[in-house]
Amino acid sequence: MKPTNTNDPEYFHKVVDCQYACPAHTPVPEYIRLIAAGKYDEAYLINWESNVFPGVLGRTCDRPCEPACRRGRVEEQPVAICRLKRVAADNKGDLSSRMPKAGKSNGKKIALIGGGPASLTVARDLAPLGYEIHLFDEWSKAGGMMRTQIPNFRLPESVLDEEVGFVTSLGIHTHFNHYVSSMKTVLDSGYDAVFVGTGAPKGRDLELPGRADAGKNIHIGVEFLANVAFGHINKIGEKVIILGGGNTAMDCCRTSRRLGGKDVKVIVRSPFSDMKASPWEIEDAQSEDIPIINNMPPKSFVVEGGKLKGMIFEKVKAVYDEKGKRSLVPTGEPDEFVEADDVIIAVGQDNAFPWIERDLGITLGKWELPAVNEVTFQSTLPKVFFGGDAALGPKNIITSVAHGHQAAISIDLFCNGKDLVKDRPAPTTNLFQQKMGIHEWSYDSQVVNDLRYKVPHQKKEITLKNLKTEVELGFDQQTAFKEAQRCLNCDVQTVFTADLCIECDACMDICPTSCITFTGNDEEDALRKKLIVPAENPTQDLYVSSELKTSRVMVKDEDVCLHCGLCAERCPTSAWDMQKFMYGVTKPAKIL
């Protein structure tokens, strides 16, 4: 293999598994260290710069960082990254003086359609540059689905209000209760650029026999949740069936339990293991006495005398062909009738742009997904940009935020007549030596053995009584400290300087997880097999040095490096050094 080019910003970035996996590339280990140090304000601001909604995300994020976390590869559980973020939000002080202000007018005017996380991110990123920003949303407040969909027992309104407020107070012109019904009108209103962040608002229906007769006792999940959020629905029948196995279904069933549902069931058509909902959402639903029944596709609604009685389900099992493709085949058992007063259909969302005229030059493709460039988020009409669920279909908040950052860069470049690809700013990177003295590093290099701490929950008797009582209580400061110490500081990189190496093997001998091998060079596949412990995780890179005196090379498998610093500690010539790598996604304006 060729010597690793550590000047490529992506090389060390990839070693910081959590940050790399985060769509917005939040510098996770940096804020975790700040939390451990009790510097909650700084920890919050670092998050806020990257993901705009630390308090919201610290409770609700889909947390792609956690399955990626290196700790999960050396022991059972990753660091509770997401819930640590919440600790920063819970304990921060008044930060208004440290946040940016609206910039002096630059004479450019921008429309943001939809008030969800994608649009709000664009607003936050562009406001300091003096853009005149107009944000339109059909509801009375901004927040999008964070407000209309995510129930208060998972996300208190005050947390959302505060973080939405940080953005709207940057001189944003908000137009609430304003459904935009014509893109043409918007385009004719003299905006320099238009950002569409309208989400994937349409909940799917199920056209089964009896659907029309059952009437008002059948609800579409996203509509139901929005109605609950705005107080239009405040009770439900005792027996409730939820159809669907995603996170929406989990929110619907738990909401039903709080609206009077006593016998609430989630029924999914496929096996339990194929459910789309996050494991922790499923766990929380189950702990609220909600059974999840699998392998039962719905067949029809049973309506008697104009009133919904229940539903009939078929019984199937999953069969997989050689390619692993699944099909659901009937088991031959008789169909099953399940009683219900209400049924909530939560089987997915679609994009819908009934308000975008089709002759404007904005191409909409399959499933109404707009044709957008996935780097610039520009549509086929140059001044129109899409982001969030509206751009690529339903995802999650952090993905919408990441889109918002990129769209903001594009809009700024576009308004300044620059090329959206060629002139895109590179990420910022930084490498800092961490040695403070003998056996002394600027970070806690010691690896603790603590297992993942559980976030305490409020008692069920209390939470089920009130739609607004938050279930999770968050870590207290002490537990947060202990959980933070579990982080392996993957951003403190092992940096190798081949010229200094005397090949004494000290690093190889000391490395607790056998990451380092000195061996003859070879092609990647062969080299992976030759290491002391073969490198069998192809998603993790090999760090290969240039040729050493004995014509061997140093090969480090990044996979399970604990960043303990012992290699550097035991290196007599400082050929190994521990250096902190900071990677930042460049924003249009300096935020902090």
Added chain:
Amino acid sequence: MTFVKPTFRHPALTKNAVGFTKADYEGALSTLCAGCGHDSISASIVQACYELDIEPHRVAKFSGIGCSSKTPTYFLGNSHGFNTVHGRMPSVTTGANLANKDLIYLGVSGDGDSASIGLGQFCHVIRRNLNMTYIVMNNGCYGLTKGQDSATADRGSINKSGVENRFQSIDLAALALELGASFVARSFSGDKGQLIPLIKAALLHPGFAFIDVISPCVTFNNNDGSTKSYDFVRDHIDATSPLDFVPEEDEITLEYDPEKPAEVKLHDGSILNFYKLNPLWDPTDRNLSVERMNKARQEGHILTGLLYLEPSTSDLHKTLQTTAKPLNTLKEDDLCPGSQALDKINQGLR
């Protein structure tokens, strides 16, 4: 800041035939200087014992005084150990071995410990052919006492303060060969590929097995002009032959594709494979070994590898015809069988 080794290990680390992972053979975190050759030898001992499926409690490790003699703390943390006095490791090991011949004896010493203060003990333990592995971590100096020239420092070698050694050096491997040792090897701490199989073979050798391991002292003897520095050793090293140790005829695959190796069968059915670089090389020919070592020395080369092996040898217990049961397990009844037994003996003498 403290300095502790994490307990996490690579999740893919496998257990050996007796159910231990490599971590079970490790010891405390080394306090030797970063880059000391001795640490690599410790790591090789760990690897060798792991690969040989030796249960840690079956090993007894002994040492004298010196940085090298400190190393038993840093390997085989679950084994028996005795850190003796300067130069006296062989006699304490002899005592232990005589008392309990069932353990595997591993002695670790330094060039100061063995070639100066302990030279007499070194000679006598060889003479007695005690069943043990004797490793000298040879750095040509007294590392622990700040790098004074030792008796193995080569004439002309320059120490850290720039002073040239004017005395003849003692070659411990040549001495061992001369004294009739049944297993003599030399290696380099920086060549684990060679060192690990040598340690494995030595541990299973049924008599005295000596390995002189050149082990640079990074702090006091790794300077230009030293003949025991990493660079010097690497530039002057010469191997008898690449070798591989195969216990009880397990097949193992190798990194290179050698010609058919010459095999030497050991007492227990294990095989030592020699990949001949020189077809004339026969490690069981003592005269040839002496000749080769002298030649290498004249040419300024450091000859490493297995230098001499006497596959069937008679260790001290055999020579003394001790009982099959270890002496420390003999009870008073065994040792003092009573007047009846005495009468019987007396009768036999009439």
